[in-house]
Amino acid sequence: MDEVNVLELAESIGQQLKDKKFRDLRTLLEEINPIDIAEVFDELEAEECVILFRLLKKDKAAEVFSYASSARQKDIVGAIHESLLNYIIDELYFDDKIDFLEEMPANFVKQVIAAASQEERGLINQFLNFKENSAGSLMTIEYVHLGREMTVREALDKIKSVGMEKETVYTCYVLDRARRLEGIVSLRKLVLSEDDVMIADIMTESVVHCETGDDQEDVADLFKKYGFMALPVVDAENRMIGIITIDDIVDVIEQENTEDFQKMAAIAPSDDEYMDTGAVTLARRRMPWLMILMISAIFTGSIISHYEELLGTMVTLAAFIPLLMDTGGNAGSQSSTLIIRGIALGEIERRDWPRILWKEFRVSLLCGAALAGVNILRMIVVTGAPLGVIITVNATLIITLIIAKMVGSMLPLVAKLCRLDPAIMAAPLITTIVDALALFIYFGIASVLLFNM
Amino acid sequence: MDEVNVLELAESIGQQLKDKKFRDLRTLLEEINPIDIAEVFDELEAEECVILFRLLKKDKAAEVFSYASSARQKDIVGAIHESLLNYIIDELYFDDKIDFLEEMPANFVKQVIAAASQEERGLINQFLNFKENSAGSLMTIEYVHLGREMTVREALDKIKSVGMEKETVYTCYVLDRARRLEGIVSLRKLVLSEDDVMIADIMTESVVHCETGDDQEDVADLFKKYGFMALPVVDAENRMIGIITIDDIVDVIEQENTEDFQKMAAIAPSDDEYMDTGAVTLARRRMPWLMILMISAIFTGSIISHYEELLGTMVTLAAFIPLLMDTGGNAGSQSSTLIIRGIALGEIERRDWPRILWKEFRVSLLCGAALAGVNILRMIVVTGAPLGVIITVNATLIITLIIAKMVGSMLPLVAKLCRLDPAIMAAPLITTIVDALALFIYFGIASVLLFNM
Numbered sequence A, B: 001m002d003e004v005n006v007l008e009l010a011e012s013i014g015q016q017l018k019d020k021k022f023r024d025l026r027t028l029l030e031e032i033n034p035i036d037i038a039e040v041f042d043e044l045e046a047e048e049c050v051i052l053f054r055l056l057k058k059d060k061a062a063e064v065f066s067y068a069s070s071a072r073q074k075d076i077v078g079a080i081h082e083s084l085l086n087y088i089i090d091e092l093y094f095d096d097k098i099d100f101l102e103e104m105p106a107n108f109v110k111q112v113i114a115a116a117s118q119e120e121r122g123l124i125n126q127f128l129n130f131k132e133n134s135a136g137s138l139m140t141i142e143y144v145h146l147g148r149e150m151t152v153r154e155a156l157d158k159i160k161s162v163g164m165e166k167e168t169v170y171t172c173y174v175l176d177r178a179r180r181l182e183g184i185v186s187l188r189k190l191v192l193s194e195d196d197v198m199i200a201d202i203m204t205e206s207v208v209h210c211e212t213g214d215d216q217e218d219v220a221d222l223f224k225k226y227g228f229m230a231l232p233v234v235d236a237e238n239r240m241i242g243i244i245t246i247d248d249i250v251d252v253i254e255q256e257n258t259e260d261f262q263k264m265a266a267i268a269p270s271d272d273e274y275m276d277t278g279a280v281t282l283a284r285r286r287m288p289w290l291m292i293l294m295i296s297a298i299f300t301g302s303i304i305s306h307y308e309e310l311l312g313t314m315v316t317l318a319a320f321i322p323l324l325m326d327t328g329g330n331a332g333s334q335s336s337t338l339i340i341r342g343i344a345l346g347e348i349e350r351r352d353w354p355r356i357l358w359k360e361f362r363v364s365l366l367c368g369a370a371l372a373g374v375n376i377l378r379m380i381v382v383t384g385a386p387l388g389v390i391i392t393v394n395a396t397l398i399i400t401l402i403i404a405k406m407v408g409s410m411l412p413l414v415a416k417l418c419r420l421d422p423a424i425m426a427a428p429l430i431t432t433i434v435d436a437l438a439l440f441i442y443f444g445i446a447s448v449l450l451f452n453m
Helices: A006-018 A022-031 A034-043 A045-053 A058-067 A070-077 A082-091 A094-102 A106-115 A118-128 A152-165 A187-190 A216-226 A246-264 A279-306 A308-313 A317-345 A349-382 A387-417 A427-449 B005-016 B022-031 B034-044 B046-055 B058-067 B072-077 B082-091 B094-104 B106-115 B118-126 B152-165 B188-194 B218-228 B246-264 B281-308 B306-314 B314-343 B352-381 B387-415 B427-449
Strands: A171-175 A181-186 A230-234 A240-245 B171-175 B180-187 B229-234 B240-245
Touching: A006 A034, A006 A045, A034 A058, A034 A070, A034 A187, A034 B046, A034 B218, A045 A058, A045 A070, A045 B218, A058 A082, A070 A094, A070 B005, A082 A094, A094 A118, A094 B281, A106 A118, A106 A308, A152 A187, A152 A246, A171 A187, A181 A230, A181 A317, A187 B152, A187 B188, A216 A230, A216 A246, A216 A349, A216 B034, A216 B246, A230 A427, A240 A246, A246 B218, A246 B246, A246 B314, A279 A308, A279 B180, A279 B352, A308 A427, A308 B229, A308 B314, A317 A349, A317 A387, A317 A427, A317 B246, A317 B306, A317 B314, A317 B427, A349 B281, A387 A427, A427 B314, A427 B427, B005 B022, B005 B046, B022 B046, B034 B046, B034 B058, B034 B072, B034 B106, B034 B314, B046 B058, B046 B072, B058 B082, B094 B118, B106 B118, B152 B188, B152 B240, B171 B188, B171 B240, B180 B229, B218 B229, B218 B246, B240 B246, B240 B314, B281 B306, B281 B427, B306 B427, B314 B352, B314 B387, B314 B427, B352 B387, B387 B427
Parallel strands: none
Antiparallel strands: A171 A181, A230 A240, B171 B180, B229 B240
């Protein structure tokens, strides 16, 4: 793979900076992809980045800036000349500009808005107000729009004259006078058509689109299903506002997956990178669920307290508590993870629940039999435990496994039914619930079986 | 959102099929997106799909076929006329053709290969041999290649004549006589350039590319980093073999995430959809880890056995076992999940380990203090436990939390160091390790503190 090794590059650039080889650096930077330069920035000190940034040509500087992390953007903004800064802000694609402004202090944003044209001023204000994680917040306004009366030649000429400033020219949007979306036509179709064909004759009229308030996860699902490169966004009156491009959707998919991973580990979800987040913030995101789960575990403990007398006469029962709790928890989380993921990918629907239950029942019987088999063998050969204990432990093991897989597979569906995120019904919560059930069954069987023997 | 409701559509189509309204159906099908028709197929019986499929026009039939699930493809293959089948196979993009053949019985594949042209025969055999999850297995051969001596006009004419059959025309590849990759040029640049400009003058020469054997996860990382729409694939002699397009990468990203979710829940990873997988297969994928973790839990249990005497004289200690085990496991999995995800997204490197350790230490102190605070209060107010027990339980709680977060955050990095997948160091394994440590600390403190009081 011909990818640049960013770490090595950063090291060599850092050395050249120390040696003040600015001319060599200037030549070197010209050859490096702006995305790689932005990544090198993350490996260097703020002051080094500012020096490097000043060595870049104006156009490349603007590109590197658009890819830089928001921390680095702030460093650069504070250190470069106002005229260069204005040039850079002007060059940014509108969605990158909004992302940048969202991270800057209010004062700075006010200055930028004041300096913008009247039309852009309104747009910036509108875009800054879109809800986080909505289609509006992903959108850019740099798209090519055509009229249905145009010919292919006229359309290509228009693309030639405005295309340089647009984020994509590969899909063009056909709008009527009121900017309502009438259809789309791909650049591919334009290039493959004869010059005098009318746009109206080659455009696709039924266009999948979304509205500014739609959730980004739903938008990503549309991209995944239809394989779009770009999707138009309209307002409540069906007027076209902007487009969302697939490169931003790739980020959305990873972000949504990250949130699911976090929720499933009982952490309040967040987009922030781990290394950029302070200990107090991290603790605050982890505390609520740890507290809830600890309090649940106290209740689980009270089951043991309830059977303290029984346990006192047969302390050996305590040694099997970890086995029953852990195995039940693991079996339950396996099921819940598969169901949560299936729901997220749209492979599992609510109406599938009877088939899931039946499937999980058979899986749990198979797993239960195998695990209990091994465990019985071990108890007989290694520990020589009394028959009553062997029966109690392994009956509990099998029953716990069955219940764990039922509960684990059904709770995510129940969550979906209650319009909650299925991801909260993951390992930690399932484990706590199954632990309590396992102990309850364990001591229930023990008190009947062992006290009557 | 103007997305089609597949369930409603399937129901109405199913009804019309029962009523034998074939003419209406034919008209209806013409208006529906082939992707939606393929999804409707998943909701209907095999026989219904075959009837529907026969109602489609030839071109649309080929498109619907390419989007259909492999189960439905098999149903259709078994039921349509050979001439239509040959037409469809011929129309498929090469990557879709390979995906289709991979799912078909060997006999059928042999027939298709025998019927193919000699050139294609070699290609099919080569592509069927690419390792699953390699760049080669994602690749298609339908790309536009140009020569460096061409003018923009000649290039556009070439695109016009061959573009219809290509998967993408938006990036064109400049090859020399030996098919070595010399550069790329985007359709955007072609359209925006004057007719008589030479390709050599506008092409980008340093091209990021991958090799056929590269892992699909690394390829996806390149797309994410650089925002590509397509990536060229070359062989060991730098000769161009094919391209990978972003729509396939979106699937790869979801597939890799699914595998991580499965590994982190102690399940052997697989691409198969849950609903399409039988109980025995599901059980086989879950059994190995359940068994390993059960055996570990038996060792954890032996810690309790070791302190049976102590526990016998103070059975009340047993009631706190769930609290300590669960809280430790949850705290550890929170840390391991964040680190595993950070590694997967390239945000965390091995060299970050001292900063991570220090951060997790502070987080665990904060969480430990808060949880112990609540727990002490409860133990005093609700249960009125003796001071020695209160100290033992809560000292264990805090120490366990610290150790859990250290272990949880470091083990994924250790796995990466040993070239193992960090995702295996997730909740189930961390929980088992932390459980054992928690009990060890618990009884250690108890035997010192409570026997000396």
